[in-house]
Amino acid sequence: MEQQVSAVDVAVSPLQKFQEYLATRKMRVTPERTAIVEEVFSYHEHFEAEELVERLTMQQTVRRVSRSTVYRTLNYLEEAGLLRKVARTNDREVYEHDYGYEQHDHLICRNCNTLIEFNNDEISRMLEQVAAANGFVMEGHRLEVHGLCEACSRPRRHPKLGLI
Amino acid sequence: MEQQVSAVDVAVSPLQKFQEYLATRKMRVTPERTAIVEEVFSYHEHFEAEELVERLTMQQTVRRVSRSTVYRTLNYLEEAGLLRKVARTNDREVYEHDYGYEQHDHLICRNCNTLIEFNNDEISRMLEQVAAANGFVMEGHRLEVHGLCEACSRPRRHPKLGLI
DNA sequence: GTTATTGCAAACCATTTGCAAGTGT
DNA sequence: ACACTTGCAAATGGTTTGCAATAAC
DSSP states (O other), X not given: OOSOSOBOOOSSOHHHHHHHHHHHXXXXXXXXXXXXXXXXXXXXXXXXXXXXXXHHHHSTTSSOOOHXXXXXXXXXXXXXXXXXXXXXXXXXXXXXXXXSBOOOEEEEETTTOOEEEEOOHHHHHHHHHHHHHTTOEEEEEEEEEEEEOHHHHSTTSOOOOOOO | OOSOSOBOOOSSOHHHHHHHHHHHTTOOOOHHHHHHHHHHXXXXXXXXXXXXXXXXXXXTTSSOOOHHHHHHHHHHHHHTTSEEEEEEETTEEXXXXXSSXXXXXXXXXXXXXXXXXXXXXXXXXXXXXHXXXXXXXXXXXXXXXXXXXXXXXXXXXXXXXXXX
């Protein structure tokens, strides 16, 4: 199970797409923004803002990027349609890039906080229908299924420890 | 369109159910808790914590209930399975009582923040399937469909003003 | 040269919490 | 009486923001 994630063919790279977005807003391409976009798209898993700050601090390829800039850029990426908030655990937003890979949703274990990805086209199709029926133009969705993962629901046998 | 909401037959009242929950936890029935539960279930719409505080302050039937107590009680109601967080708008959690009325989800307009309810059994059924396929025990879900409502997506004609 | 961007530290703000006084059981 | 609750004010903690210095264009 390497990088076998559901890659979708895309014409332009995420970085290019972000630069287009910046251009339309008269915003600038800076080394900080570039580093953030590359880091976000180099890793195909959900992440939290703080995690990204750390990853960027680690690989000191560019000059250190401040937390503020990370947060600011995450917001722009979201507006640009390259990123989405997929959940909220422990009061922190969980992000995931949303370009070049199929949209998917998550099962969230209330005990160990593990996120299990899944995707189901029927659900997406159904959401489109519901939206249309309400004159609503759907741009995206956020679906969290809460409950207990297999390990944590197994009665008295080494359930994974919670994060608290 | 009065109280025609999808009422489901329930044996015990929400208040009773909450009292049972309190009992099992050796917690006490206080006028504050009672007032909160009654207020929450007297109104069949989504609401925010602050809104509830105001409604309780308004009708001074009981002695004023503090914000802290409201927050604390909302958490207990959630644990008791009587309430759920259905969305997050403007950095505030949006609650909705989840007992005696069918579960439903929402279309959220990114421009005017309006929430449109909908429910779709097929989606629920499908979620159960997905959960089962992953050995996951589903306890609930949260589904937000983001986009633009009819009014706000109509190009240049009096779109409803945003909240900001 | 202008105008946007950065990092810092301070501000925000919804929600939580410590604590002393009050109250169900 | 005992233990649980309340309101208050203060703390928390993720995220945002004002501002002076700095860098894109």
